[in-house]
Amino acid sequence: MKSEMYSTHAEQYDLAVQDNLYNAHFERPNLQAMLDNLTGKNVLDLGCGSGVYAQFLLDSGAAEVTCIDASQAMIDIVSRKFSDRVTAYAQDLSQGVPQEASDSKDVIICPLMLHYIEDLTSLFNDAYRVLKSGGYMVFSTHHPFSDFDYSTSGDYFQRESVIDLWNTVGEPVEVHFFRRSLAELLGAVTQSGMLISHVSEGIVGEKIKMLSPETYQSMRRQPPFIFVKCQKM
Numbered sequence: 001m002k003s004e005m006y007s008t009h010a011e012q013y014d015l016a017v018q019d020n021l022y023n024a025h026f027e028r029p030n031l032q033a034m035l036d037n038l039t040g041k042n043v044l045d046l047g048c049g050s051g052v053y054a055q056f057l058l059d060s061g062a063a064e065v066t067c068i069d070a071s072q073a074m075i076d077i078v079s080r081k082f083s084d085r086v087t088a089y090a091q092d093l094s095q096g097v098p099q100e101a102s103d104s105k106d107v108i109i110c111p112l113m114l115h116y117i118e119d120l121t122s123l124f125n126d127a128y129r130v131l132k133s134g135g136y137m138v139f140s141t142h143h144p145f146s147d148f149d150y151s152t153s154g155d156y157f158q159r160e161s162v163i164d165l166w167n168t169v170g171e172p173v174e175v176h177f178f179r180r181s182l183a184e185l186l187g188a189v190t191q192s193g194m195l196i197s198h199v200s201e202g203i204v205g206e207k208i209k210m211l212s213p214e215t216y217q218s219m220r221r222q223p224p225f226i227f228v229k230c231q232k233m
């Protein structure tokens, strides 16, 4: 699902996520805490955005980093920042990753992208295919319980296309995404053959309390994201 947030506003998005509450101080520390030592690893970053994770992966000693995103504007930013230190290309991930070789990656990360994909089956089947045996995937996505606030059907188990206005880039921008049940999300993982080894609803750090006591209280009552680690055995 294409969004103006990630095409027209790609440069502003890149600036915003460097040091904001939800991405920099909540999502990234929690997802990164689920990764093992990345030294020498071959890593695939799905929905890479403007490359904040690519920087982290390179700094962590990853041997090869491949970044994929639907937005050419995001890929242009990644290519500008990292040149040939990463491989980056545009591709709609709802079709999986057909350009990636089977059994080629040690680690796949997929931060905050899955809620833009209606049917997760192809993506998880392909994640399983490209992971080496013993490799793993870590993803974060909107928490199904929090997203139920957006439901217009009132039926938690019905997948729904949702529209919200976000102020991430300093002005309200319409964002379209899908909300789905926890069982649908986790079922997409397990049907691929991967085993779920760790689920987290995130720790809300003291930095958030300092920067915004209201957001801290709200995140502690209602987790905005869920974090999942799954393994190819």
Ligand SMILES: C[S@@+](CC[C@H](N)C(=O)[O-])C[C@H]1O[C@@H](n2cnc3c(N)ncnc32)[C@H](O)[C@@H]1O
Residues within 6 Å of the ligand: 001, 002, 006, 017, 023, 046, 047, 048, 049, 050, 051, 052, 053, 068, 069, 070, 071, 074, 091, 092, 093, 094, 110, 111, 112, 113, 116, 117
């Ligand atoms: C919330 S941003 C997260 C970016 C990055 N992972 C991060 O944490 O900074 C979501 C990203 O998913 C990308 N995206 C949305 N739908 C996609 C799709 N169908 N295929 C590939 N990427 C998609 C957007 O272009 C955007 O860059």
